[in-house]
Amino acid sequence: MNYWIIKSEPDVYSFDRFLEEKVATWDGVRNYQARNNLRAMEKGDLALFYHSNIGLEVVGIAKVFETHFPDPTAEKGDWSAVRFIPHGKLGKPVPLSLIKNTPELGNIALVRNGRLSVMPLNEEEFDTILKLGETKL
């Protein structure tokens, strides 16, 4: 079991819409590091759903439903997509500012490399964010 953070701009694709649609195809990723992270995902892995640009907070949890396959939106190049299903909303959102102020989370890519859209985190970091979000699995 691996843990991840995935980013989405809520005016493009929000967590609420994800809850309504019940499945999300994560395509359009055009960054090698992010793509490699998508490829490393296994079925059942959990990903925190972060709202970038607007909101700037972790709002929910997604679960890997279908592991990587060729990105249908890629006209050329070697790109991958995965499918997620919702795995619940956080009790309360966890803002980036709080994450930055939490010493145990100082090492995560969300803080260190703000531009990466799909990034790993370890179990302790995942649990810390769930606790901040007053959420139990």
Add this chain to the structure above:
DNA sequence: GCCAACGTTGGC
């Protein structure tokens, strides 16, 4: 709207 950080491109 600005700008820092990072990735990619392309000339040499």
Add this chain to the structure above:
DNA sequence: GCCAACGTTGGC
């Protein structure tokens, strides 16, 4: 293969 220029992302 280096590095300057440029483009994009995303926080502020």
